[in-house]
Amino acid sequence: MWWYCRLLARGGPPYGFAMSETFDAIVIGAGVVGASTAFHLAKLGGLKVCVVDRGQVCTGGTAKSCAIVRTHYSVPSNTALTVRSLAMFDAFPDWLDDAEADAGFVRSGYLILAPEGDFADRMRANLALQTGAGAETFVVSPAEALARHPLLNLNDVAVIAYEPKSGYADPYLTTSSFLRAARAKGVVVKTNCPVQSLITAGGRVTGVRTADGDLQAPMVVSAVGPWTRALTDGIGLDIPLEVSRHTVLTFKSTEPYGRELPVIKDLTTANKMYFRPASGGVVLVGTGDHGDPVSDADAMDENVSDDFVLLQGGQIGHRMAPFAAADLTASWVGAYDITPDWNPVLGPVPEVAGLHLAFGFSGHGFKLAPAVGLVLAQTALGHTADVDITPYCLGRFAEGKLLVGAYGVGSIS
Numbered sequence: 577m578w579w580y581c582r583l584l585a586r587g588g589p590p591y592g593f594a595m596s597e598t599f600d601a602i603v604i605g606a607g608v609v610g611a612s613t614a615f616h617l618a619k620l621g622g623l624k625v626c627v628v629d630r631g632q633v634c635t636g637g638t639a640k641s642c643a644i645v646r647t648h649y650s651v652p653s654n655t656a657l658t659v660r661s662l663a664m665f666d667a668f669p670d671w672l673d674d675a676e677a678d679a680g681f682v683r684s685g686y687l688i689l690a691p692e693g694d695f696a697d698r699m700r701a702n703l704a705l706q707t708g709a710g711a712e713t714f715v716v717s718p719a720e721a722l723a724r725h726p727l728l729n730l731n732d733v734a735v736i737a738y739e740p741k742s743g744y745a746d747p748y749l750t751t752s753s754f755l756r757a758a759r760a761k762g763v764v765v766k767t768n769c770p771v772q773s774l775i776t777a778g779g780r781v782t783g784v785r786t787a788d789g790d791l792q793a794p795m796v797v798s799a800v801g802p803w804t805r806a807l808t809d810g811i812g813l814d815i816p817l818e819v820s821r822h823t824v825l826t827f828k829s830t831e832p833y834g835r836e837l838p839v840i841k842d843l844t845t846a847n848k849m850y851f852r853p854a855s856g857g858v859v860l861v862g863t864g865d866h867g868d869p870v871s872d873a874d875a876m877d878e879n880v881s882d883d884f885v886l887l888q889g890g891q892i893g894h895r896m897a898p899f900a901a902a903d904l905t906a907s908w909v910g911a912y913d914i915t916p917d918w919n920p921v922l923g924p925v926p927e928v929a930g931l932h933l934a935f936g937f938s939g940h941g942f943k944l945a946p947a948v949g950l951v952l953a954q955t956a957l958g959h960t961a962d963v964d965i966t967p968y969c970l971g972r973f974a975e976g977k978l979l980v981g982a983y984g985v986g987s988i989s
């Protein structure tokens with residue numbers, strides 16, 4: 577019985593012994609999108625779900641995320657999804673049926689700073705559209721903004737929009753809470769189990785092939801972010817996806833940076849800098865630009881150039897005088913999975929029955945994930961979705977129906 581002991585120790589069959597397990601649905605990827613989707617499939621459909629990840633829970637793009645939650649978009653369905661997500665963050669334990677569920681959500685508020693000109697005009701017009709989509713957002717005066725964030729220099733800012741209900745969360749807590757709640761509903765989570773390929777037969781998906789054997793299911797949701805092509809290429813599906821490298825820095829000054837300070841989006845900067853509080857009294861600073869294209873999300877240069885640190889340090893010092901001489905305390909890089917319109921692809925693949933995709937979040941998928949998991953599950957189960965995801969279909973690129981809003985193609989979308 578040596579092989580049986582080894583089977584138990586590894587949580588799977590020994591090498592060369594391909595066993596097959598059967599589920600109602602398989603979700604590939606244990607990032608925040610996969611976790612939310614698996615939870616909702618179990619909650620809404622009572623399905624027997626298996627989540628499978630090549631590594632550990634929350635080790636992909638979600639682990640690198642700044643986890644900012646804002647409603648400011650110019651594609652109405654993006655705002656509608658975030659409004660839905662915000663309601664879920666606000667009632668996280670109730671929604672997850674788990675009194676201990678915690679997303680680490682801090683409702684700090686969100687301020688957007690626009691310079692005079694094109695951006696200011698588009699932002700003014702866009703606020704009405706967002707309000708119509710259910711967002712709570714309005715213009716505030718510099719004095720009102722300073723009352724919420726006294727460290728700001730607003731001399732070069734023409735319009736300031738404010739979202740009182742927005743803020744930031746904790747990516748790991750959010751993801752692991754979804755999976756804990758999912759497990760309580762019978763979801764099986766397999767880690768260190770790379771999916772090698774999708775299995776299809778007769779025009780439909782029937783499961784996935786892993787190093788530990790095949791997993792069978794009539795429904796497969798792929799939520800593997802920048803790694804999506806590695807799976808879809810194998811079934812001849814041509815998906816438009818670019819990967820780019822983004823750097824996040826944290827700075828500490830003599831002025832402690834309180835956790836309650838609003839998130840700032842600074843549209844006066846060329847790289848659309850944003851910043852928010854992080855633990856340890858530091859400010860966390862990122863960019864909403866295109867980033868550096870990379871061919872492989874697993875082979876990104878982790879080094880951060882002095883020029884970039886100087887650029888970001890200069891920008892943050894300009895916006896907040898106490899940070900003009902701040903110390904760099906941490907840096908990391910993460911991959912964006914970018915589609916041609918910087919919006920995700922969501923939903924079923926007509927050519928492969930049972931296969932559902934969720935990729936291409938283009939650097940703004942964390943905030944969408946709670947609602948995306950809900951609407952993906954509703955759609956897959958044949959329910960009416962809270963937000964219609966038809967516009968996010970894969971076919972929109974070939975049909976020229978790109979999701980582009982008032983700001984053009986980019987991370988504000």
Ligand SMILES: Cc1cc2nc3c(=O)[nH]c(=O)nc-3n(C[C@H](O)[C@H](O)[C@H](O)COP(=O)(O)OP(=O)(O)OC[C@H]3O[C@@H](n4cnc5c(N)ncnc54)[C@H](O)[C@@H]3O)c2cc1C
Nearest residue numbers: 605607609630636637638641642644771910937941942943
């Ligand atoms: C630096 C940075 C900052 C960001 N800041 C924000 C922000 O402030 N707000 C916001 O809304 N969004 C933000 N985002 C974007 C957001 O974090 C992502 O859109 C979101 O986390 C994507 O989640 P995911 O579950 O789709 O992908 P991931 O978290 O990347 O998960 C994919 C998972 O798939 C697994 N996987 C890959 N291939 C396989 C395989 N073959 N078999 C099995 N498993 C596999 C990986 O191991 C991984 O765990 C940011 C992203 C980055 C990189």
